[in-house]
Amino acid sequence: MPDSSHHPFSPTRGDYRDPLTLIDWPRLEAPGAWLPQSALSLHGLPEFAAAGDEVKRRLSRYEFINVMYCGIWLESIFLQRVSRLLQPDMSRTENAHLLQELREETGHSLMFLRAIDAAGVELPQGSWRAPRAAAILGRYAPAGSAVFWLAMLIGENVSDSLNRDLCESAVDVNPAVRQICMLHVADEARHISHARVMLAAALSSSGAARRALLSSAARVLLWQMASVFYYPPADFYALAGLPRETDWRASALRNPARRRFVAQQLVPTVQLLQSFGLNVRES
Ligand SMILES: [Fe+2]
Ligand SMILES: [Fe+2]
Known part of the structure; x- marks a missing residue:
């Protein structure tokens, strides 16, 4: 796992840099894939291998747009819920951390919105x-x-795994897309470590029955997150130019290569949850 504290997009403590001024937006308009072929949900299916390059390129944009919509959705929940925790008499450190995190999540969502507009689809x-x-x-x-x-x-952890993978290995995707992922990885390293501390504190007073309940919640949340994050809506496949008569989302859900890819991507999150004593298994 890379040390994100030395990342070029990593702000120093307390320093904030607006993603809208960091991303090389004109490069995002260049033609080319937004995800590597191996990270596409239909990768490995012969019907998809037979599709034209333009359809594959468009699907890579729609699948990365799906990832960004997941980000906007999660960030909207975080912004709405966490802003209500702010109180004048709360600890200064906690107050400053939450304000910094709210500012960063707002920046991410604005970055995603601009990237979605730039996709030209x-x-x-x-x-x-x-x-x-x-x-x-x-x-x-x-x-x-x-x-x-x-x-x-x-x-945050599920999306972080894919972002890290794209930063490290996706040399054949649009460089501005990698910048988006790098920026997100750098900020999320701090968010994830804060969420870990908060979860550990909340769990410290939980007995066996409550942990069992939380384990069930973790399994549902993980399954739902994976099914939306790694499997785009059915309409996206048709919009990318694939034949409308086929249910491509169902094909992706059955695709053995995709299932292996997703299972591998989920390993760090499963192990993280297990480290909290939660009963979640690798599939
Ligand atoms: Fe974010
Ligand atoms: Fe975050």
């Missing part, structure tokens, strides 16, 4: 939807509770 209203159970948990679990920080940790 059709995105009809309502073509992306948040998963229900995770959205309900994220919205109604009391902010600061164990289940709230569990949901945040899972959301």
Whole structure:
């Protein structure tokens, strides 16, 4: 795992740099893939191998847009819930940390919105939807509770694994997309370590019954997060130019190569959850 504290996009402590001024936006408009072929949900299927290069390139954009929508969704929950925790009499360190994190998440969402606009693809209203159970948990679990920080940790860690992979190995994707991932990795390293501390504190007073309940919540959240993050909405495949008659999302969900890829990507999150004594297994 790279040391993100030495990352070129990593701000020094207390220093904030706006992602909108850091990303090389004109490069994002260059033609080319936004994800490597091996990271696409249909990779490994003969029907997809037979598709044209333009369809593959467009699908790579739609699949990365899906990743960014997941980011905007998770960040919107975080911004809404965590801003309510702010109180004038809270510890200065905690207050400063939360304000910094809220500012960074706002910057990420603005960065994602701008990147989605730059993709130059059709995105009809309502073509992306948040998963229900995770959205309900994220919205109604009391902010600061164990289940709230569990949901945040899972959301952030799952997306962090893919971002790290893209930073390290995806040399054949648009360089501005890699910049987006690098910037997110650098900020998320601090967010994830804060969420870990908060979850550990919330769990410290939990007995066996409560841990069993949280283990069930962790399994549902992990499954829902993986199914939305790694498997784009059915409409995205048709919008990318694949034949509408085929249910490509169902094909992706059955795709053995994709299942192996996703299982591998989830390993760090599963191990992290197990380190908290939660009963989550690698599939
Ligand atoms: Fe973020
Ligand atoms: Fe974050």
